[in-house]
Amino acid sequence: MDRLAYVWMAFSITWIAIFVYTLMLGKRQQKLAHELELLRQAIKPKK
Amino acid sequence: MRGKAHNLRGHNLVAWITAFLMLVSLYAIFWYAPLEKYMLEVQKIFYIHVGAAWNAFFAFFVVFVASVLYLKTRDLKYDVLAAASAEVGLLFTTIVLLTGPIWGKHSWNTWWTWEPRLTTTLILWFIYFAYFLVRAGVAEKARRAVLSAVFGIIGFLDVPIIYISVRWWGSHPMVFGKTGGGLHPMMLHALIVSVVAFTFLYVYFCQKAMALENTRQELQEIKEKLRERI
Numbered sequence: 334m335d336r337l338a339y340v341w342m343a344f345s346i347t348w349i350a351i352f353v354y355t356l357m358l359g360k361r362q363q364k365l366a367h368e369l370e371l372l373r374q375a376i377k378p379k380k
Numbered sequence: 381m382r383g384k385a386h387n388l389r390g391h392n393l394v395a396w397i398t399a400f401l402m403l404v405s406l407y408a409i410f411w412y413a414p415l416e417k418y419m420l421e422v423q424k425i426f427y428i429h430v431g432a433a434w435n436a437f438f439a440f441f442v443v444f445v446a447s448v449l450y451l452k453t454r455d456l457k458y459d460v461l462a463a464a465s466a467e468v469g470l471l472f473t474t475i476v477l478l479t480g481p482i483w484g485k486h487s488w489n490t491w492w493t494w495e496p497r498l499t500t501t502l503i504l505w506f507i508y509f510a511y512f513l514v515r516a517g518v519a520e521k522a523r524r525a526v527l528s529a530v531f532g533i534i535g536f537l538d539v540p541i542i543y544i545s546v547r548w549w550g551s552h553p554m555v556f557g558k559t560g561g562g563l564h565p566m567m568l569h570a571l572i573v574s575v576v577a578f579t580f581l582y583v584y585f586c587q588k589a590m591a592l593e594n595t596r597q598e599l600q601e602i603k604e605k606l607r608e609r610i
Contacts, residue, residue: 336421339486343425343479347432350478354471354585361592368599376606 391591394584401577405431405570413570422486425479431574432475433501435582437539439469440508442586447532450525459525460597462532463515464589468582470508477505496545500538507535 409427416423442465450458480498481491492498511531518524563571 334485336486339422339482340424343428343482346478346482347428347475350471350475351581358585358588358592361596365592365595365599372599372602372606 391584391587394580394587398577398580398584401573401580405574405577408570408573413567414564416567419487422483425483427571427574428578429476429479429483430571431578432472432479434575435578436469436472436476436504437543438579439465439472439582439586440504440536440539443469443508443511443532444536447529450529451533454522454525456521456525456597459528460590460593461586462529464586464593466508466511466532467589468585470505470512471585472578472582473501473505473508477501496548497542500542500545504535504538504542507531507538511535 405427409424413424413427415421443462446458446462446465449455450462480501484493484498485491511528514531515524515528518527
């Protein structure tokens with residue numbers, strides 16, 4: 334395998350791992366925001 | 381609310397500094413640092429590999445300290461810190477375990493060898509993976525915190541073993557120390573920038589994971605209180 338291919342592979346894997354973890358945190362935040370919204374709706378006084 | 385808004389601003393600042401440092405580290409790795417004589421471009425992997433490894437060890441050190449503090453004070457904020465730090469440590473160890481074999485394939489002509497440092501690092505990954513299995517398996521908050529604190533303390537024992545493994549049995553390349561080849565000053569600068577960039581990434585992820593976990597726990601408490609009222 335070409336030397337540059339090793340470098341490319343290592344850096345891609347690192348950035349993908351960082352990106353995936355960032356996405357996971359984003360998903361968690363989205364889920365919490367959704368739960369918060371549901372809670373808001375539930376305690377909202379009915380007219 | 382003001383406190384939370386302030387926290388978010390803090391996260392954004394750390395995020396911007398991290399992004400800037402990541403770009404600077406890429407510049408330092410690919411343009412500033414000279415090519416190594418024998419490995420040529422492949423040596424560039426070393427900067428991210430070591431940056432991630434040092435911060436993984438730092439993350440597990442934080443888990444260790446936070447776990448000790450939790451057992452001493454029973455304050456759940458230390459449990460949240462330990463869990464967030466373990467999560468980021470696991471991510472960085474994954475990066476170490478994935479980038480190492482790529483370097484190994486070029487240098488040793490094999491993707492994996494049961495060499496002491498590689499083996500003990502893999503064991504570290506499994507220890508902290510199990511840490512999350514323990515957390516997921518116990519529903520009661522205080523019991524989960526105690527069990528994970530004990531696990532976090534015992535798990536950290538592997539970190540000094542990884543560090544010493546090279547001196548005791550080693551065939552893993554050493555950068556510093558008596559048998560380390562030393563680094564060209566410009567390579568050392570690039571390494572320092574990379575380690576600092578990964579440290580900021582660690583701080584950013586840790587802050588974010590902690591804030592999310594705190595919010596999740598608050599929401600859980602509100603839900604429980606609401607259920608009691610109903």
